Amino acid sequence: MPYVNIKITDENVSSEDKKALIEGATRLLQDVLGKNPATTVVVIDEVNTDNWGIAGEQVTHRRKRGQ
Template structure:
């Protein structure tokens, strides 16, 4: 039983996009590993940008510093 955990920042990802990610990961598991889709578990965790950081700052602050 494959379990895939996808973590993304919570900022503008639509329900349709998440459904597509789930469908495509499931298809990849079936195609590459021969896993039955009904046993594939895909979890998408959305993390607030204040709770995700890199380069020494939160993602919120980092994005503010980037040119638009």
């Protein structure tokens, strides 16, 4: 039973986007590894940009600077 955990920042990700991520990850595991889609679990965690850091800096501050 494959388990995929996708972590993204919580910045305007639509339900349709999430649906596409779930379908795409499931299809990728089926195509590449022959995994059964019926037993593939995909979880999307949305993380607040205050709780996500890159290069020692919160993503919130990076976004404010345009990075």
